[in-house]
Amino acid sequence: MIRLNTADAGFEAGFLALLDQARETTTKVDAAVSSIIAEVRAGGDAALLDLTGRFDRWTPADAAALRVTEAEIDAARARCAPELLDALDLAATRIERFHAAQLPRDVELDDPLGLTLGLRWGSIDAVGLYVPGGKAAYPSSVLMNAIPARVAGVPRIAMCVPTPDGVLNDLVLAAAHRAGVTEIFRIGGAQAIAALAWGTATIAPVDRVAGPGNAYVAEAKRQVFGRVGIDSIAGPSEVVVLADASQNPALIAMDLLAQAEHDESAQSILITTSHQMANAVEHAVQDALLTLPRAGIAGESWRRHGAIIVVHDWEEGARLVDRLAPEHLEIMVSEPGPLFARIRHAGAAFLGAHCPEALGDYVAGPNHVLPTGRTARFASGLSVYDFLKRTTWISAERRGLEAIGPAAVALAEAEGLSAHARSISLRLG
Amino acid sequence: MIRLNTADAGFEAGFLALLDQARETTTKVDAAVSSIIAEVRAGGDAALLDLTGRFDRWTPADAAALRVTEAEIDAARARCAPELLDALDLAATRIERFHAAQLPRDVELDDPLGLTLGLRWGSIDAVGLYVPGGKAAYPSSVLMNAIPARVAGVPRIAMCVPTPDGVLNDLVLAAAHRAGVTEIFRIGGAQAIAALAWGTATIAPVDRVAGPGNAYVAEAKRQVFGRVGIDSIAGPSEVVVLADASQNPALIAMDLLAQAEHDESAQSILITTSHQMANAVEHAVQDALLTLPRAGIAGESWRRHGAIIVVHDWEEGARLVDRLAPEHLEIMVSEPGPLFARIRHAGAAFLGAHCPEALGDYVAGPNHVLPTGRTARFASGLSVYDFLKRTTWISAERRGLEAIGPAAVALAEAEGLSAHARSISLRLG
Structure with missing residues (x-):
């Protein structure tokens, strides 16, 4: 964790070092991925069975076994705690409502010179959704990826999820069911992306692939791009919290650690106008780490990438935020509106003391798939726009x-x- | 050129061959490009001077000479024919109006449970526009790339254009001036993309790079993606013309050849319900080729990639169009509206007999930068959306x-x- 103060002589150098911090460890997997894609293109379903046996430690009996049945989905839902199904449903309903409010309207422009110009929105025909399996199985991520596609009107949403040792997460299946996923396959890794892009006898090809994944999945998306559309390739997650002297340091500390617990590459930054707040949050983070189940990961992230920056005023603070262009921005000041209006670059903002970022991760309604690594300067979170396309037209x-x-x-x-x-x-x- | 008829037994195989036709010859330039990018990152302006001397056959006196001055732009405009400046202005005004009509509105959603959810649009801060120089200098392309950025509200639009042997195209400068480009640099190739993405003492870095270019430029865009946003990498251009028996075959032939004259990899396809029309267009193409200045290129494109497909009815024709998902679609039938409504995938459509695609290339208003190579299934033409980004927000x-x-x-x-x-x-x- 570094402490910076804009009043110090070394501030600019320290801030630049923070901006340039390489947080991602990229593994070189392009050759392995291109050979997996070639195998799937040449071998189809047989290659999928073989690759699944090799990488996921279970071998499906036949290609039909790759598809999760309605009965299996129903059984999985029956095993979920009713309060979790209710929570999923509340989240899904709110995500649907917010994304429906984004739907754009067609343009038709009559021209005094005797032409009509138009822009027509339409949905993509088929989308492939990748969902990581095993430990990092996140039902919330299924909702956030599938619902915008369904709200956009995509008729076919095929989901691939690896099932290491054959194990499937019940709540992931329940989320897929609730979100309107139309097909679920037990396939992971680069082979899943290859199957979605090129198709096999069992899996019809899609037009766009979305969803998070490991280095193999990310590289496979890069390699199939052009044949199909892809979403952006997410880097490690980050949050910037702006807090004035009136806030509760224990809440700020927990918000910083909520980001840090994702993985060691995550980054949490506090920007405050108050030296006392800076000190209090620094102590509160240490206190919270004593009782947090994921303290190992969160503590490592905080030590490596955490920062506390003291600024002279919020004009200065806003300029720093724009240079950081963070994925998540919490604005915990007494009047967040004017400060938010002054800031140009952030993926998602959380205004006021009652609005921790975790609310947006699960149930508030806006998407939690957001631009990372300063790309909020030019990129946006996932939305219905990712599943729509435009045809312009001219009539004369x-x-x-x-x-x-x-x-x-x-x-x-x-x-x-x-x-x-x-x-x-x-x-x- | 191939002739297909949906009534023939071999139709599906022939159509699949047409769909799979590889029209792009990709040159392997990734190593050369990554070394150019490394040179620019390490050497800044000095590297740009050196690379310009090596690749563009002229050596700027110093870094300041890389920038085109106001006086040079004024002089270039003074040398343009007034009727061309008027044509540029008509085009620019219409492109501005159509793109302004696309501007989306912010969303604010009050929630019965006591939250407010929102989505706020904002422009990117700085955009870099690449413009090819030399023979393929297209002023229309400057308008089509720069105007959406300006209409979106981008304050800084930096343009790079190579000047082989020091030569600059006057109309390109006039178009840049009219479109609101804020800075023009005489730099081309991968070095221009590197300078825009990483910045030098003379060229401040941008957040997004757009515009067409050769294999080096395309590969450089791929390599800087992530640091900055990029537009899609365009493949060869294509048109599908739908025509019923009532149309004039000479007009259809010229529309097919207008596409074919771009380059040998371009593709022109006629789909018609009439055998007579198929024959008449085939002959009209041969006739037109006798007098066309670019007959060499257009004829080669037509021979290699052209197709005439006879269909039983427009329901069948529409299904083929959706499988082709063409960049450009002309619908020359007596009532184009219902047929257009039936088609899901096309970059831009031109409705009726009085609406050749060339009208849209220059002056109609919609953008001429469009998705190629069947990507209209999931991608869209250039628009204000390419220069805007969204921040979602939650207040509770x-x-x-x-x-x-x-x-x-x-x-x-x-x-x-x-x-x-x-x-x-x-x-x-």
């Missing part, structure tokens, strides 16, 4: 062609594209 | 936290993330 009467055609002919000739020019002038002639 | 009163907090605690505990759970339960306690 002869009058419209006569009005603007000659300008197009002049520009086409200037660019040396005569057939372009003639396709218009022939119609005018 | 204590009442809101009490209403939904317990569900979040239950899910966090189920996922084994105790600090997440505690960050909420501490506030409820």
